[in-house]
Amino acid sequence: MPAPVLRAAILVVSTTASKDPSTDAAGPALQSVFETDGDGKWSVTATQIVSDDEEQIKTQILAWTDPKNKVDEQVNLIVTTGGTGFAISDITPEVVAALIEKPAPGLVHGMLAASLQVTPFSVMSRPVAGMRGRTILVTLPGSPKGAKENLQAIIKMLPHACVLAAGMDSRALHSGGVKKLEKEAGVSAAAHTHSHAHGHSHGHGHGHGHGHSHGHGHGHGLVRHETPSDTPSTSRLVSNDPSLGPTRRNRASPFPMISVDEALGRIEEFTPDHRRVEKPVDEELVGHVLAEDVYAAEDVPAFRASIVDGYAVVVPTTKDSQDTKEPSGTFSGIFPVVAVSHAEPGDEEAARVLSAGEIARITTGAPLPIGANAVVMVESTTLVSKTDDGTEEKEIEIRAANVHDGDNVREIGSDVRKGQIVMRKGDKITAVGGEVGLLISAGVQRVLVCRRPVVGVLSTGNEIVDHRTGLSDRLRLGQVRDTNRPTLLLAAKEWGFETVDLGVAEDQPGELEQHLRDALRRVDVVVTTGGVSMGELDLLKPTIERTLGGTIHFGRVSMKPGKPTTFATVTVKEAVTAAPEAPATERNVRPIFALPGNPASALVTFHLFVLPALHKMAGESTRGLSKVPVALSHDYVLDKERPEYHRAVVSVGAQDGVLRATSTGGQRSSKVGSMHTANALLCMPAGAAPLKAGAKVDALLMGSIRSGQ
Incomplete structure (x- = not known):
């Protein structure tokens, strides 16, 4: 394919897009036409967005067509999109017409004739075309579809116009006659005549959005008469035109046969990415994927808490350094119970300061009284005395060996520190993984997630x-x-x-x-x-x-x-x-x-x-679907031409743990029962000979694996 030699510029005329360029779809649509329909002859060197304002439109076109421009700043073609209708703000044709020095009514006719094959409402468009200096100017509709179709209708002829406008000798250019020009442009007068005579649109190859870059060809005005093959031809492939009736519909599909892997590749390429949405942290979050990292809003736990039921104590400690603590040895004796700390909000006794020689009864999850530094489990204690009314403990005897400072205590932030990442972007919220509980415990109230499509x-x-x-x-x-x-x-x-x-x-x-x-x-x-x-x-x-x-x-x-x-x-x-x-x-x-x-x-x-x-x-x-290797439990007949996705039941052997696949029976596509009980699709290759029992194939799991015998 020759290197691009013609420079094109795209001018988007839209007040809306000038405020938010992300709303412009017409510019990218035209860019794709130059890339996929331009036969490698074009380089789009500039794209600008202006408001529906006469001065802005005029200023940009004059800047691009200024004869004083350097060679690498000169453009051969300017296409505008937008402002060609009947609305009060639609002024593009008038502004461009005032700048044109030589009108080109043939280009206008070509666009209108092609568009009328698509919709009668094309008469509502007001295109103009012509030359200013050495540059061709063409106005196109504002809708991406209309702009694309109009440019596709004339793009094969535009290189000829542009090289003449740039100063090439017309005698040399036309020396081979019109047939040579048609061949170089990839068009055919006969094909145009044929398609116009029958009044249908697939001779023009508009494609109606079919302009993707998968090698489907981009010829205009070509009607295929040969037997279609599975290889894309040089013509643009389009669906049947229902208005033609059954006698003139395609007798075979104009769409090329592609492999499953290629189909999946195109789905991955053209399916839009996720959109982000903020949601509260609750059970409705299950199934969503996080769109950004999530940070803890607070320490977990937010206070020093007991991890057992027992007694908070003050353990004497000896420190060799700031980082190490010596074991305190046996902690024993009879101690007065001076407070009770329960895992209840607003428990005032938990705020009591505990002194050496005093203990406080404490429950799991309750905050440690101030001064306490360890908890001894209730199993290591004995009741010594009660209060006078017999309802409370008065003294407890403790006999515990090697009690350390910090024993049975959850320190502040020991689970999660405030500001720490608790979940990563891309993590999925499940109903069984505890993710909702983790977010709630870290004080997270709302998260940004990927919106699940409807x-x-x-x-x-x-x-x-x-x-x-x-x-x-x-x-x-x-x-x-x-x-x-x-x-x-x-x-x-x-x-x-x-x-x-x-x-x-x-x-x-x-x-x-x-x-x-x-x-x-x-x-x-x-x-x-x-x-x-x-x-x-x-x-x-x-x-x-x-x-x-x-x-x-x-x-x-x-x-x-x-x-x-x-x-x-x-x-x-x-x-x-x-x-x-x-x-x-x-x-x-x-x-x-x-x-x-x-x-x-x-x-x-x-x-x-x-x-x-x-x-x-x-x-x-x-x-x-998840893919796993399985062994065939019996012989399978293969399709000779196409790979088959065979409905089957995959089970795991109770004795050997081997995954085996058993067919659900007749696989005719109209047979509803072939999906009954199926939990997998077997990826069976095409082939003349059957696959024997025991052969390994991949299985795509649609459901849980069954237990075998």
């Missing part, structure tokens, strides 16, 4: 009957009861995540879109089942890609079951609580996992792909 589950399909209704009704021909949604909701809850039941969406583009938009407002992760294969009613991929402007990171995985599993992300704008002068919204990424509709496939792919994403968003360092 999971929504949506079933799709005209044939689906809600499991909560119609159970007493007989199913009509073609209907099936919804097993996936309750199963996945329960699986997510079992792993400690809050869930939202998103119901059932029929296979209608408008209804599916509305369900997904509603889901993206309510939950952090959307899980759907069904509608991801190659049928004419499989609408999830097109809806995510074309309607929601999402990015599909993979659409097929080489595995059994679960081949059509799809992972995508959609950027949504959310309202936030903020000061009046700060932005009222922020952009956040929502993962969408479109799982197959077959019950076994749905549950297998949930554990294999969704769970690691949930763990990442929850801040957990260990992600996905």
